[in-house]
Amino acid sequence: MGIAVVFLLLALLFWIPYSFYTMFRRPDIRYTQLSSVSIWVVAFAVIVGDHYHLHKTTRQNANKIAMAITHFSDTHGHYPATLDEMGITHDHLVEKLGLSGYFLRDNGRPDFYYAVTFTVFDTYKYNFSEKTWVYDAD
Secondary structure, three states: OHHHHHHHHHHHHHHHHHHHHHHHHOHHHHHHHHHHHHHHHHHHHHHHHHHHHHHHHHHHHHHHHHHHHHHHHHHHOOOOOOHHHHOOOHHHHHHHHOOEEEEEOOOOOEEEEEEOOOOOOOEEEEEOOOOEEEEEOO
């Protein structure tokens, strides 16, 4: 989805100035062109706003789960083998984060990730030692 927004933005960057030029050169189509430009700008703003809201909400939910995992580790001395040990079911995880997952590696280090909300195949992975999210582009 992210790449589609970039292409749409590029198209609009060329089309909008042309439309304004056309509006001043041909007053008979000024209202039609202004309506078209307004619809496209509002549609683009709604799409970007929706994706921003989805990103922020998903990140907040992911932060809560990452902090709960860290708290579990601090309390019990080890990371949970599954999120079910903490009372977080897979259905709850999917409801809050969409495509996401948690597992322990053989060395006992956890992996917690969720899919990026604005493009396909990319994920954010939580780095528990640095307490940061790492963008992982595939």
